[in-house]
Amino acid sequence: MIVKPKVRGFICTTAHPEGCKALVKSEIDYVKSQNHAEGFKKVLVVGASMGYGLASRITAAYSFGAATLGVIFDKPANGARTASAGWYNTAAFEEFAHADGLYAKTVNGDAYSKEIKDKVIEIIKNDLGKVDLVVYSLAAPRRTMADSTVYSSVLKTVGEPYTNKTIDLKNNTVSDITVEPATEEEIQATIKVMGGEDWQDWITALKEADAIEENAVTVAYSYIGPEITHPMYADGSIGKAKDHLFETAKAITNADDGIKAYISVNKALVTQSSAAIPIVPLYISILYKVMKEQGVHEGCIEQMCRLFNAKLTKNSVETDEPCRIRMDDWEMEEKVQSAVDTLWSEITTENLDSHADLNGYHEDFYKLFGFGAEGVDYESDVDIDVKVDC
Numbered sequence: 129m130i131v132k133p134k135v136r137g138f139i140c141t142t143a144h145p146e147g148c149k150a151l152v153k154s155e156i157d158y159v160k161s162q163n164h165a166e167g168f169k170k171v172l173v174v175g176a177s178m179g180y181g182l183a184s185r186i187t188a189a190y191s192f193g194a195a196t197l198g199v200i201f202d203k204p205a206n207g208a209r210t211a212s213a214g215w216y217n218t219a220a221f222e223e224f225a226h227a228d229g230l231y232a233k234t235v236n237g238d239a240y241s242k243e244i245k246d247k248v249i250e251i252i253k254n255d256l257g258k259v260d261l262v263v264y265s266l267a268a269p270r271r272t273m274a275d276s277t278v279y280s281s282v283l284k285t286v287g288e289p290y291t292n293k294t295i296d297l298k299n300n301t302v303s304d305i306t307v308e309p310a311t312e313e314e315i316q317a318t319i320k321v322m323g324g325e326d327w328q329d330w331i332t333a334l335k336e337a338d339a340i341e342e343n344a345v346t347v348a349y350s351y352i353g354p355e356i357t358h359p360m361y362a363d364g365s366i367g368k369a370k371d372h373l374f375e376t377a378k379a380i381t382n383a384d385d386g387i388k389a390y391i392s393v394n395k396a397l398v399t400q401s402s403a404a405i406p407i408v409p410l411y412i413s414i415l416y417k418v419m420k421e422q423g424v425h426e427g428c429i430e431q432m433c434r435l436f437n438a439k440l441t442k443n444s445v446e447t448d449e450p451c452r453i454r455m456d457d458w459e460m461e462e463k464v465q466s467a468v469d470t471l472w473s474e475i476t477t478e479n480l481d482s483h484a485d486l487n488g489y490h491e492d493f494y495k496l497f498g499f500g501a502e503g504v505d506y507e508s509d510v511d512i513d514v515k516v517d518c
């Protein structure tokens with residue numbers, strides 16, 4: 129079948145298997161080309177098929193030769209429907225890893241469920257003994273509890289409505305948007321989904337099963353960003369969930385059994401989850417322009433390669449005062465943020481091209497689904513029915 133992108137709202141409903149494979153290969157090649165610290169050897173990645181989780185998995189495998197076990201929530205192809213991009217990414221990663229003699233297994237299912245935790249623990253016990261790094265990189269819109277209650281996360285402000293510029297990526301127009309405050313119930317639901325409760329459940333389950341090393345490290349990802357995004361993000365409903373994630377990191381570490389938990393504050397990047405946040409995509413496209421011009425732009429793989437080889441290695445961790453790892457260090461530099469501020473204050477629909485890297489934004493968006501990879505013939509038939517051993 130010839131696969132073309134079909135964009136609906138913030139997502140693309142098709143994915144290209146060969147494109148995903150080429151992009152996974154380029155991330156692997158990037159990691160291979162870098163210097164490697166002493167790293168983790170048996171790595172569990174929860175949320176391993178896209179974005180930061182996939183980049184963490186690739187870095188562990190190709191920087192350290194680590195055995196990786198990934199938890200994903202993806203769909204295989206079904207008739208004329210392509211598989212999800214995460215499915216193709218995972219198939220490609222496993223194919224490359226196995227060809228390179230690396231252990232790589234994947235469990236496909238709801239990471240929030242006990243069933244999937246049990247399945248993962250059984251594989252760890254049988255194949256790896258214990259893990260020494262757990263990466264928790266879920267970005268989910270909802271969480272189903274054991275009693276079937278469903279909590280949905282929202283991307284709203286807390287307290288007051290907030291009005292600022294946003295971009296409509298369908299027609300590249302800039303306009304004002306007002307984001308309404310979340311209700312208390314919505315805030316609590318967002319904390320249930322994106323806070324630290326499930327991360328803690330994973331660590332507790334691994335400890336109870338004796339499937340995690342005594343000196344293991346676990347890391348989850350967060351975002352802070354500049355003031356223009358604060359009402360939407362750091363001080364919004366998602367920010368409340370991230371505060372809970374941070375408190376969970378402290379609680380895991382304070383349990384004093386040797387396991388250390390960290391929050392890594394990562395750079396704003398185009399991923400499936402960030403595309404859905406009002407205001408943020410316009411900020412990201414201005415940020416891309418500034419960081420590319422200043423020669424400090426990074427994507428997920430550059431961020432995760434730098435994280436695990438420089439800031440969170442087997443032997444050392446570099447944190448700020450409240451004990452967070454700052455992978456947003458280059459994004460938050462004064463010279464970057466002051467340039468972003470100027471462009472933000474001036475940007476309109478008419479000057480979008482000179483004030484933002486819209487092409488870069490769109491390119492990265494399409495690449496999430498395997499479109500726009502170099503060397504892939506998108507006019508050729510491809511077999512969409514790709515297998516993942518999970």
Ligand code: NAD
Pocket residue numbers: 174175176177178179180181199200201202214237238239240265266267268269349350351393394395396397398399400401402
């Ligand atoms: P993403 O959408 O690219 O990836 C999320 C992953 O979670 C996917 O692999 C998806 O399949 C998986 N997932 C979702 N629900 C699941 C479930 N129920 N069970 C198993 N797997 C499930 O997201 P991302 O942007 O890489 O985000 C990962 C983390 O990084 C999040 O905590 C996010 O808040 C954080 N973060 C993102 C950015 C950004 O700009 N994208 C910046 C800083 C921090």
